[in-house]
Amino acid sequence: MILIGDLKSLPDWLSYRAGGKKIGFVPTMGYLHEGHLSLVKRAKAECDIVVVSIYVNPAQFAAGEDLSRYPRDLQRDLSLLDPYQVDYVFTPDDRMMYPSGYKSWVEVKGISDLYCGASREGHFVGVATIVLKLVNLISADYMYMGEKDFQQITVLKTMLRDLNHHTQIVSCPIVREADGLAMSSRNVYLSVDERQNALGLYKALCKAREQYQAGINDITILQGSMLEILSAYNVKVDYIAIVDSESLELESRAGEKSRILIASFVGKTRLIDNMALRA
Amino acid sequence: MILIGDLKSLPDWLSYRAGGKKIGFVPTMGYLHEGHLSLVKRAKAECDIVVVSIYVNPAQFAAGEDLSRYPRDLQRDLSLLDPYQVDYVFTPDDRMMYPSGYKSWVEVKGISDLYCGASREGHFVGVATIVLKLVNLISADYMYMGEKDFQQITVLKTMLRDLNHHTQIVSCPIVREADGLAMSSRNVYLSVDERQNALGLYKALCKAREQYQAGINDITILQGSMLEILSAYNVKVDYIAIVDSESLELESRAGEKSRILIASFVGKTRLIDNMALRA
Numbered sequence: 046m047i048l049i050g051d052l053k054s055l056p057d058w059l060s061y062r063a064g065g066k067k068i069g070f071v072p073t074m075g076y077l078h079e080g081h082l083s084l085v086k087r088a089k090a091e092c093d094i095v096v097v098s099i100y101v102n103p104a105q106f107a108a109g110e111d112l113s114r115y116p117r118d119l120q121r122d123l124s125l126l127d128p129y130q131v132d133y134v135f136t137p138d139d140r141m142m143y144p145s146g147y148k149s150w151v152e153v154k155g156i157s158d159l160y161c162g163a164s165r166e167g168h169f170v171g172v173a174t175i176v177l178k179l180v181n182l183i184s185a186d187y188m189y190m191g192e193k194d195f196q197q198i199t200v201l202k203t204m205l206r207d208l209n210h211h212t213q214i215v216s217c218p219i220v221r222e223a224d225g226l227a228m229s230s231r232n233v234y235l236s237v238d239e240r241q242n243a244l245g246l247y248k249a250l251c252k253a254r255e256q257y258q259a260g261i262n263d264i265t266i267l268q269g270s271m272l273e274i275l276s277a278y279n280v281k282v283d284y285i286a287i288v289d290s291e292s293l294e295l296e297s298r299a300g301e302k303s304r305i306l307i308a309s310f311v312g313k314t315r316l317i318d319n320m321a322l323r324a
Numbered sequence: 325m326i327l328i329g330d331l332k333s334l335p336d337w338l339s340y341r342a343g344g345k346k347i348g349f350v351p352t353m354g355y356l357h358e359g360h361l362s363l364v365k366r367a368k369a370e371c372d373i374v375v376v377s378i379y380v381n382p383a384q385f386a387a388g389e390d391l392s393r394y395p396r397d398l399q400r401d402l403s404l405l406d407p408y409q410v411d412y413v414f415t416p417d418d419r420m421m422y423p424s425g426y427k428s429w430v431e432v433k434g435i436s437d438l439y440c441g442a443s444r445e446g447h448f449v450g451v452a453t454i455v456l457k458l459v460n461l462i463s464a465d466y467m468y469m470g471e472k473d474f475q476q477i478t479v480l481k482t483m484l485r486d487l488n489h490h491t492q493i494v495s496c497p498i499v500r501e502a503d504g505l506a507m508s509s510r511n512v513y514l515s516v517d518e519r520q521n522a523l524g525l526y527k528a529l530c531k532a533r534e535q536y537q538a539g540i541n542d543i544t545i546l547q548g549s550m551l552e553i554l555s556a557y558n559v560k561v562d563y564i565a566i567v568d569s570e571s572l573e574l575e576s577r578a579g580e581k582s583r584i585l586i587a588s589f590v591g592k593t594r595l596i597d598n599m600a601l602r603a
Contacts, residue, residue, distance in 0.1 A: 052488070063342025148434050149452075149486035154427045173428075174487075181488040207428035208453075209331070209460040 046126065049135045056133070058184035066093035070185030070212070072176060075099040076116040077125045080220040080228035084189040085129045087217055096183050097126060098135040100142065105171030107164075110315075116233050135183070142178060150174050153200045153207070156293050160306055161196050161317065164283050172197055173204050180205070180212040188212050193219045193227050195306060195319045199293050219318070221247065227318045234314040243311045245278025250320040253287075253305055257322040262299040275309065283308035283315070290321065325405065328414045335412070337463035345372035349464035349491070351455060354378040355395040356404045359499040359507035363468040364408045366496055375462050376405060377414040379421065384450030386443075389594075395512050414462070421457065429453050432479045432486070435572050439585055440475050440596065443562050448479050455480055459491040467491050472498045472506050474585060474598045478572050498597070500526065506597045513593040522590045524557025529599040532566075532584055536601040541578040554588065562587035562594070569600065 049055060058068060069092030071084045088095045099122055106112040119136065126134060150170050156162070157169035180188060190198050202214050220228045225247035226240075235243055249271035256267055264287050275282055287296050290304040299322055306319045328334055337347060348371030350363045360376075367374045378401055385391040398415065405413060429449050435441070436448035459467060469477050481493050499507045504526035505519075514522055528550035535546055543566050554561055566575050569583040578601055585598045 059338070059342055063338055146482075147486055148432045149430060149483045150433060151428060151430050151487075154429060156427065178486075178488045181490070203425075204428045207426055207457075208430075209457045211460070 046123070046131050047133050048123070049133055050137070052137070052141055052182065055135070055182060061094055062184060062186065067186045068092060068094045068096065068184060070180065070183045070188045071095070071097045072179050072188065072190070073097060073099055074101045074115065074230065075122050076118060076230040076233070077122045078220075078228040078230060078232075080191050080193065082125065082129065083220050084191060084217055085126065085131060087215070088187070088189045089129055089131070091215070092187060094132045095129075096133040096135060096185070097131050098137070098179055098183070100135075100137050100175070100179075102142070102171060102175040103139060104143065104175060105168050107166045107168055110165070111231070111234075116230055135179075142175065151177050151204060151208075153204050156196070156200055156203065159196070159293065160284055160286055160288075161308055164308060169197070169200050173200060176201055177204065177208070177210070180210060185212045187215050189215045189217055191217055191219060192319070193229065193317065195290075195304065196293060199291075225251070227316075229316065231314055231316065235311060239312045239314065242278045242280055243314075243316055245275050245280040245311075246307055246309060246316060246318040248278065249274040249280075250305055250307065250318060254320055254322050254324075257299050257303075258324060264296065264299060267299055267305075271305075271307070275307075279311075281310040283310065287322075325402070325410050326412050327402070328412055329416070331416070331420055331461065334414070334461060340373055341463060341465065346465045347371060347373045347375065347463060349459065349462045349467045350374070350376045351458050351467065351469070352376060352378055353380045353394065353509065354401050355397060355509040355512070356401045357499075357507040357509060357511075359470050359472065361404065361408065362499050363470060363496055364405065364410060366494070367466070367468045368408055368410070370494070371466060373411045374408075375412040375414060375464070376410050377416070377458055377462070379414075379416050379454070379458075381421070381450060381454040382418060383422065383454060384447050386445045386447055389444070390510075390513075395509055414458075421454065430456055430483060430487075432483050435475070435479055435482065438475070438572065439563055439565055440587055443587060443594075448476070451476055452479060452483050456483065456487070456489070459484070459489060464491045466494050468494045468496055470496055470498060471598070472508065472596065474569075474583065475572060478570075504530070506595075508595065510593055510595065514590060518591045518593065521557045521559055522593075522595055524554050524559040524590075525586055525588060525595060525597040527557065528553040528559075529584055529586065529597060533599055533601050533603075536578050536582075537603060543575065543578060546578055546584075550584075550586070554586075558590075560589040562589065566601075 069088030151173040152170050162169045252270050253267045286306045296303050301323045303322045308317045348367030352360050430452040431449050441448045531549050532546045565585045569581050575582050580602045582601045587596045
């Protein structure tokens with residue numbers, strides 16, 4: 046596992062790729078959990094060279110968000126990665142990624158302003174831009190991303206396809222705690238009580254899926270059941286959206302391609318989760 | 325010379341690049357002139373594989389501009405390219421470049437809204453986006469561009485650097501007609517009288533350079549002399565800007581790194597030109 050801290054030390058990816066070696070890339074903001082490690086494991090199984098990046102990207106935090114207190118612990122992350130025989134860990138810093146005079150931003154219009162984009166101004170421009178920079182620097186064949194950030198995956202797939210970029214996204218299932226809470230680096234913010242309340246997101250999603258599978262496709266009914274559960278768990282809803290899983294457009298009725306996206310606050314912590322309605 | 329009309333027929337650039345072959349790319353909107361051909365010639369001299377693209381990019385035309393009447397003649401272009409032993413000519417169409425559902429745009433903030441960007445709304449977003457798509461599709465080592473579009477080169481250099489793209493821009497001198505008029509596909513729009521008037525741009529630039537070299541560095545004096553000449557030639561000025569040739573910021577006094585940018589209308593035809601003050 047080679048740690049790369051500056052742009053000049055990045056290897057010659059071209060010679061790997063031309064030699065038929067597939068480069069798998071797992072972009073992260075660090076403070077790794079089982080969700081990240083599931084991506085690393087899959088990348089190792091499917092690629093010849095695996096690169097993990099650890100970088101808390103300031104451009105994707107909206108004003109007033111948790112940038113400064115976002116959890117960071119490189120030694121812990123490296124220990125967690127150690128068993129997976131990752132080839133490279135890339136740890137750039139702000140000065141490298143956004144040097145003085147930095148001016149270029151990518152926007153995926155139409156889907157960047159919805160849902161999490163509506164609540165977090167500039168978030169997806171920050172995400173799209175850093176990911177484009179990283180896939181250019183890593184020259185990845187495949188980029189592994191978790192479905193917890195479902196809108197993020199859609200934005201990035203659209204960007205890479207639109208810009209004719211060679212990197213392909215491999216979308217991987219959400220990893221959950223034993224009780225169902227989606228793994229997130231931000232779960233560390235939760236108090237003991239909040240940790241119990243946070244389970245409301247998963248419970249609400251399961252309830253809606255259960256109702257859908259029992260034949261209910263009325264959006265209002267499904268949302269009503271979810272709101273009832275979320276309220277019981279003291280979760281403050283930012284949005285609940287039942288969307289087409291490809292276009293992310295709001296559904297008029299729930300169907301086989303529908304996905305429910307939830308964003309919420311548990312105490313001061315913003316948590317998101319999502320679930321396909323089809324089993 | 326292989327003509328490529330669709331994305332699937334693009335060759336495996338990776339094998340060329342990994343084999344140590346340098347790929348040179350000349351993006352054009354067609355209706356080629358000696359300026360374009362000078363770029364092709366230089367690319368052939370410096371690279372192993374030369375790709376020319378011909379595509380009139382609708383996204384870089386502002387509303388009400390000359391998109392529909394922009395001159396197009398593929399057979400003429402291919403005949404002009406024939407002697408240069410270009411390897412590939414890439415001629416995508418709108419459906420390929422901006423398919424239904426296209427959403428992703430790149431903006432180089434700060435320099436895209438100045439000068440030509442102020443007069444042509446959305447122009448540089450269109451330029452930046454199409455060029456990023458093209459360099460991704462062509463995987464060019466070097467992209468050859470003419471200095472007539474000086475602001476364009478600066479925007480694109482900034483974009484490729486910011487986004488950590490491997491393609492490097494090779495900036496090439498303006499090619500002029502015998503009397504000094506900068507070559508442009510749009511010169512075909514000019515009537516006989518307008519063709520005479522168009523020379524005002526070059527004359528004005530030469531006058532300012534001559535004054536600078538004689539020791540005058542006062543912006544107002546230099547602009548005044550230019551305006552006098554442009555007025556005598558019946559050229560309607562859009563802007564005259566004396567800028568730092570790297571940052572494109574306006575100079576307070578003309579200096580060794582200054583460049584004069586002019587945009588103007590000769591009749592209904594928008595013409596641009598520019599010149600370094602240093603000999």
